[in-house]
Amino acid sequence: MSNTSENPNPSSSSAKITLKTSDNELFEVEEAVAMKFCTVKQYFEDEKDNDVAARGSSTVIPLPNVHSAVLARLISYCKKLPQSNAVADNHEEEETKKKERKQYGTPGDLVDLISAANYLDFKEGLEFFNQALADHIQNKSVEYVRKFFGIKGDFEPHEEEKYREEYAWAFEGVDED
Amino acid sequence: MLPGDCVSKILSFTSPADAFRSSMVSSMFHSAAKSDIVWEMFLPTDYKDGVSRLITPLTFTTKKELFVCLCNPVLIDGGRKSFKLEKSSGKISYMLSARELSITWSNDPMQWSWKSIPQSRNRIEVLSKRVIDGTEGISNERKDGWMEIELGKFFSGEANEEVKMSLMEVKGYQLKGGIIIEGIEVRPLH
Numbered sequence: 001m002s003n004t005s006e007n008p009n010p011s012s013s014s015a016k017i018t019l020k021t022s023d024n025e026l027f028e029v030e031e032a033v034a035m036k037f038c039t040v041k042q043y044f045e046d047e048k049d050n051d052v053a054a055r056g057s058s059t060v061i062p063l064p065n066v067h068s069a070v071l072a073r074l075i076s077y078c079k080k081l082p083q084s085n086a087v088a089d090n091h092e093e094e095e096t097k098k099k100e101r102k103q104y105g106t107p108g109d110l111v112d113l114i115s116a117a118n119y120l121d122f123k124e125g126l127e128f129f130n131q132a133l134a135d136h137i138q139n140k141s142v143e144y145v146r147k148f149f150g151i152k153g154d155f156e157p158h159e160e161e162k163y164r165e166e167y168a169w170a171f172e173g174v175d176e177d
Numbered sequence: 178m179l180p181g182d183c184v185s186k187i188l189s190f191t192s193p194a195d196a197f198r199s200s201m202v203s204s205m206f207h208s209a210a211k212s213d214i215v216w217e218m219f220l221p222t223d224y225k226d227g228v229s230r231l232i233t234p235l236t237f238t239t240k241k242e243l244f245v246c247l248c249n250p251v252l253i254d255g256g257r258k259s260f261k262l263e264k265s266s267g268k269i270s271y272m273l274s275a276r277e278l279s280i281t282w283s284n285d286p287m288q289w290s291w292k293s294i295p296q297s298r299n300r301i302e303v304l305s306k307r308v309i310d311g312t313e314g315i316s317n318e319r320k321d322g323w324m325e326i327e328l329g330k331f332f333s334g335e336a337n338e339e340v341k342m343s344l345m346e347v348k349g350y351q352l353k354g355g356i357i358i359e360g361i362e363v364r365p366l367h
Contacts (some may be wrong), residue, residue: 111178111179114179114183114187115179115183118179118180118182118183126183126186127186130183130186130187130190131190133187134187134188134189134190134191135190137187137191137195137199138191138192138195139192139194139195141198142198142199142201142202145199145202145206146202146203149178149179149202150178151178151202151203151205152203153201153202153203154203154204155201155203155204155207160201163200163201164201167197167198169194169264169265170194170195170197170198170265171198174198
């Protein structure tokens with residue numbers, strides 16, 4: 001974990017902002033990184049307007065919905081943001097991007113990353129992790145997707161049967177789980 | 178669990194087939210999979226242009242409804258062309274009717290005649306060869322009952338380039354007849 005709360009050199013050249021996670025960990029991050037999280041940016045600007053803190057480094061921004069483990073991963077993602085999220089225009093490029101997305105761990109991790117990115121309004125991250133999750137469920141069966149998200153189907157058996165009949169073509173040829 | 182908007186966003190990175198199937202995961206997925214966020218991504222980028230050229234305007238309230246409508250061939254450009262989306266991928270295919278093609282002697286009634294036939298998707302005339310003579314071609318039967326001959330494959334690059342398609346006899350000079358040309362279909366490969 002890249003917890004930098006005990007930065008020995010608080011007066012370093014670039015401005016730092018302190019973020020406090022749900023498990024009370026403190027993260028001191030560069031302003032440029034923190035400003036990618038729109039929720040943080042908004043909070044920071046409001047604080048500035050209120051003149052509560054003249055110096056950014058003295059403000060602690062609470063993030064009650066984000067766990068330290070997830071924030072650490074989001075920050076490290078921020079630091080090596082891919083050049084662009086644009087749709088790859090050839091097969092090879094798409095495969096490289098897929099590999100890059102695969103590095104972001106298990107499905108459970110991705111759900112946490114997406115929830116946090118959504119709360120933080122971190123658009124680039126959200127786009128990237130959503131796509132990474134989409135890679136996992138593409139061409140998979142309904143049962144697989146339910147297990148993946150840990151949710152139960154809540155349709156009446158006859159409703160489900162009717163739908164599966166009507167859209168039989170969409171249920172054919174899915175990957176083996 | 179993730180909020181519905183996030184699920185919609187995730188589904189928008191899959192395919193129409195995935196979205197149709199995902200509707201059955203749960204009622205939350207069902208509503209997330211209906212979202213315009215999802216279907217906007219599955220419609221071709223230039224769908225607005227295609228829709229503006231329809232000869233019979235479509236009525237739809239959601240992007241998904243529009244997508245479903247466009248999975249059946251729709252006539253554009255005065256009925257001389259049509260297009261449709263492939264329901265599983267959203268890829269577009271076009272049909273250029275016989276009236277859009279340049280066919281040698283097509284205006285000579287001794288050679289060809291223009292007819293309206295109800296089976297034609299183009300709803301305008303097809304071109305029928307007058308002179309009857311037994312011929313064999315390399316053709317495949319389609320689901321809609323027409324026969325088709327593959328003219329070739331091409332890669333549509335990034336730039337807007339023109340593609341020329343043509344068909345001609347290269348050996349034998351017998352008279353042929355009984356052939357009815359509906360048009361040329363341009364469709365995506367997999």
